[in-house]
Amino acid sequence: MIVSTSSTDRHRTPDQILGPYFPVGCTPLRKHDLTTIEGGDGVAQGEIIEVMGRVLNLDGEPVRGVPVTIWQASFGRYVHVNDPNPAPLDPYFVGCVGIRSDSDGVYRINADNDGDALADVEPREELARRRVQTSRR
Numbered sequence: 001m002i003v004s005t006s007s008t009d010r011h012r013t014p015d016q017i018l019g020p021y022f023p024v025g026c027t028p029l030r031k032h033d034l035t036t037i038e039g040g041d042g043v044a045q046g047e048i049i050e051v052m053g054r055v056l057n058l059d060g061e062p063v064r065g066v067p068v069t070i071w072q073a074s075f076g077r078y079v080h081v082n083d084p085n086p087a088p089l090d091p092y093f094v095g096c097v098g099i100r101s102d103s104d105g106v107y108r109i110n111a112d113n114d115g116d117a118l119a120d121v122e123p124r125e126e127l128a129r130r131r132v133q134t135s136r137r
Helices: none
Strands: 048-054 067-071 096-100 106-112 129-132
Touching: 067 106, 096 106
Parallel strands: none
Antiparallel strands: 048 106, 067 096, 067 129
């Protein structure tokens, strides 16, 4: 469900430190699904969910074609050399995708809701991280 807000409720999202464990040096796959590998015959373990968002300008108008990079942990572990988690990586899980918002400013992907919960280590947040890149106006 997409909920509208009044223009007085809107403000620019502040810049933030990129993390945790952003997949540096990795080119995000251009697909809308973190739960399958092209050419593979399986799917990621865990509950498959749809993650979606909407990019709006300060006037509440949808912004189309905005690059959105989404990355998520697999079994509580990121595909990143500095992640100390010893958990195995799911062979059917894609760690990072790059997509664009549609004509209504909406983006959506399939993700794994249980990947972090399956880890036999300290649990991390069970959500996909998003990086929305726009040019400043």
